[in-house]
Amino acid sequence: MNSRHSVLDRVRRALADVPAQETPEDVVVGRDYLRSHAGADIVTQFAERVADYQARVVRVTADGAPGAIAALLGERGVRELVVPVGFPGELLPPGPWKSLVDEPPLGLAAVEAADAVITTAALGIAVTGTLVLDAGPGQGRRMLSLLPDYHLCVVRQEQIVGDVPGALALLDPARPLTFVSGPSATSDIELDRVEGVHGPRTLHVLIIATAPAPEQP
Amino acid sequence: MRIALFITCFNDTLYPSTGRAVVRLLERLGHTVEFPVGQTCCGQMHFNTGYRPEALPLVRRFAEVFAGYDAVVSPSASCVGMVRDSHRVVAGQYGDPGLCAAVDAVAPRVYELSEFLVDVLGVSDVGAFYPHKVAYHPTCHSLRMLRVGDKPLRLLRAVRGIELVELAQADSCCGFGGTFALKNAGTSVAMLEDKMRCVGESGAQVLSAADNSCLMHIGGGLHRLRSGVRVVHLAEILAATGEGPA
């Protein structure tokens, strides 16, 4: 009798008190919790909540995005910027940094040596100030947004949802997902929250406003 | 309404004044109180120390003695909690269907004093007079098991002459915990220390609560330290009118 068999056997015997005809759905789960705790202006709420985690937030229009990105990278003094495959070229202006596109895939040493990474996101969650990366185009392999010390994440306004339930419904669990809520931190030393252990110690978020609908003639 | 008093073995023996206060209070409010003399104990000590079979006869006696009353009132939140939460468990585990039914009939009618006054009698001003500075300690059983909420405080606020003072960290357990006070005496005392410090900081002359067990523990410490603070059960404050013992 192998362990799979014996463990499952023990589980079933432990549950001998559960009626054979009971289905999981027979165990009622109340769903009267809120789908969202978000306020009316979820973009502003998102920006505020992200900023609460000591991450810098910049809001721009689509036209202003490349300039804002250039300014942030310039201010940071970025020398080598990791760029995931599929990152929108029109958003990335030329600059004094060297762009390391992940095609062909960058080696570990190269990513470790780079001092910054720029990505898009799958979505943002307003109530919790969370960005979610799903390793898709513009976001890249998970390692790319992990090793460099500076992560600039570009999210479009329409990608922001109110709260966690809505976000999970939009995400594909088959993809590797990384939920990012601020830079890395620890409270292990006397419960003093200290930013930055592993993972990017500086996180900047750029929110690109949705272009207003064109006026009807 | 037929009202029975469940005095509890603890109060019967050590704090009869609390029982007298409940009787006087309810009579003052126009009710007749009966005291079924067959009562002994709710079985809490045995149950909480893990001796459940020994609690069975006590559960049975309780269900028999208090059968037929509209309400059973007790000045002990922990004993009421034992009856309402655990008598059915003991009956189910060690008793028989007849006992289970008897417990189901009686247990829902057992009330802690402040619950009874506010919820059943619908009063919060019981006409009391108690001109002292009082802090109130919400005992864990009344707070979290019975969820009496602010009923005791509403009753106390209506007492004429009283000065209610805030007790810091009021929700923190005093450290009694029944046999815990003996089995884990060190931790019990550490918790008592913090509770006494908060009592001292409150400036109260009197500490009140819905359970004499906690009051005996806290009061015992306060008395040992000659702190000058007395402990008085909620019932005795509510029964006080300026005539007769407070």
Added chain:
Amino acid sequence: MTTTPNGLVWLDTPAFPRAARAALADTALRANLKHATGTIRDKRLAVTGELTDWEQLRDAGAALKRRTLRHLDRYLVELEASVTRAGGTVHWAGDAAEANRIVAGLVEATGECEVVKVKSMATQEIGLNEALAEAGITAYETDLAELIVQLGRDRPSHILVPAIHRNRGEIREIFRREMGRWGRPAPDDLTDDPRALAEAARLHLREKFLRAKVAVSGANFAIAATGTVGVVESEGNGRMCLTLPRTLITVMGIEKVLPLWSDLEVFLQLLPRSSTGERMNPYTSTWTGITPGDGPRDFHLVLLDNGRTATLADTVGRQALACIRCSACLNVCPVYERTGGHAYGSVYPGPIGAVLTPQLVGVEHAASLPFASTLCGACYDACPVKINIPEVLAHLRAEVVEHKRRTHTLPSAEALVMKAAAGVLATPRRLAAAQKAAALAGRLVARDGGIGRLPGPLHGWTDTRDTPQPPAETFRGWWHKNREQS
């Protein structure tokens, strides 16, 4: 269960009352704990207070756990199929020894002799590091607190912040003394500023992350329907361990499975707010099997029983398996606040430890834990999945007594007192007789209406508390005289 896995229960810790005494006298520990637990308590109250539907979320969390546990076999089988379909391999471990053998075997198969570890109380429970060491494999803890515990040759004392018993000065000392033995040494001028300590840990561990070929992790949850596994963390070491190495081995207790991806909407709200008192923790990583080109090429999920099925079999006690390891109960427990985790002698301390440990190892191996509580109920109020810890504590106390009865090991003094009390309380007449005796005894030892210090078995009480003298007239005596109808 033939032997006590001494990863879970530390056999050299005395029973709780004695272990607690030592802890109570440690003023530095007391101060650390008071500050720490008070801080997290306040944060938790603030962020949970923000959600007007917090109680509904708790109800849903409790119900989902109940649904899962009542149909655990079905969900485990489903999980296995989902993980396998996604390119992972599932292993089943009946107990700690088997789990250790599986993990060691998987590591050996890679040819590596080093692993990095993240976020796994389950591996602490089974004593994995020691077992790997015996197989010539070095395991490097990468959670800052676990690193502190490992370097300090110590034991964890809290579920969420395992090094809470260490203050910054002690951590600095540990880093300075030990880091060089395990890898990159701490800088000579290392201060005790938390920022400096975190930086030292960052550099020390960085090279390990970059070099690691094998990682061992725990899991906060695994979704049966999709095979998705998740780790909830703060520092980023999880992300490092889950994405850089070629081989990932995840050890997970069987109770951590959840039915659907959407069920996470409840737990991702309950967990961060209950544990660190944040709206969301810095990093949560989820993965399903293997993603070619991104992360590990081999993923192994080791499903661990190790007493969980025994716990599941107890219809009252099984609710302890709903635990999501948030540690909210520890932070509100007045006993834990004063004694710390080591006094519990288990990887799982505090209120949840007091109900989980005895069930995992058998009550006879953790008999003092269910009594390490006043049953105040603060833990139940704080638990995001509504585990009725006081109910389980009372239940386990009865189990301890029944076990002792069966094995004739009841403490005779206690059993005698309980028996005598039962006899006295059996009828009103006997009670009245005992009350008379108590009043008489009281008169003998009392002075000025009170009883002071007494020698003998009651000294635990009378050492610090005065007791009122039992009044001459009991209540029933008064009633008989003043109210009884004749």
